[in-house]
Amino acid sequence: MSRARKNGVYTPHLILVDEINRKIYMEFIANSVSVKKLVRSLPDYSHPTMKELIKRLASVIAKMHNADIIHGDLTTSNFLAKATNETFESEDKVLEDIKSKGFVLYAIDFGLSYMSRLAEDKAVDIYVLKRAFTSTHPGAESSFEELIEEYEKEAKNADKIIERYRKVEARGRKRLAFG
Numbered sequence: 794m795s796r797a798r799k800n801g802v803y804t805p806h807l808i809l810v811d812e813i814n815r816k817i818y819m820e821f822i823a824n825s826v827s828v829k830k831l832v833r834s835l836p837d838y839s840h841p842t843m844k845e846l847i848k849r850l851a852s853v854i855a856k857m858h859n860a861d862i863i864h865g866d867l868t869t870s871n872f873l874a875k876a877t878n879e880t881f882e883s884e885d886k887v888l889e890d891i892k893s894k895g896f897v898l899y900a901i902d903f904g905l906s907y908m909s910r911l912a913e914d915k916a917v918d919i920y921v922l923k924r925a926f927t928s929t930h931p932g933a934e935s936s937f938e939e940l941i942e943e944y945e946k947e948a949k950n951a952d953k954i955i956e957r958y959r960k961v962e963a964r965g966r967k968r969l970a971f972g
Contacts, residue, residue, distance in 0.1 A: 794903050800860040802853050803899045822899055824876040824887050829869035834888050838936045842892045847936055849898045851943030858915045859949050865905030867922035869929055873899040916957035
């Protein structure tokens with residue numbers, strides 16, 4: 794997480810690692826909702842908040858990949874959208890503020906993350922997000938393609954990574970079809 798943060802990705806701050814009791818204490822991101830909840834609250838995938846969200850998700854993933862960080866579990870549940878205002882009494886108010894005034898995007902849950910320079914690993918990271926994204930948000934396939942286009946603008950060696958992603962995607966489709 795700290796490496797991601799050093800590379801421009803918002804993550805919760807690590808407060809304490811208690812090795813004896815095997816506990817990790819992190820910053821609580823107040824006034825936030827999961828991206829999954831945010832997307833589900835939108836009237837449709839063409840909403841301006843969705844367009845902004847796609848750009849920010851692509852940027853965060855590109856920043857991680859540019860730093861050779863493979864998240865390992867990219868899902869819309871592992872990103873938080875934090876409202877820009879101070880305090881809200883309900884999740885509905887947080888969602889309202891996010892849609893009207895904007896948000897900061899946080900990456901969370903780095904439990905499966907690792908370091909790798911391989912285009913294959915970055916491609917698989919993107920493929921995991923695609924599978925999670927399209928199964929959790931049916932009909933959002935075109936939004937995911939927009940995410941790929943935005944990712945290509947920021948990621949180093951994006952052409953190689955996306956070429957590899959298309960191969961990973963083809964392998965995944967073949968496995969689904971033939972077992």
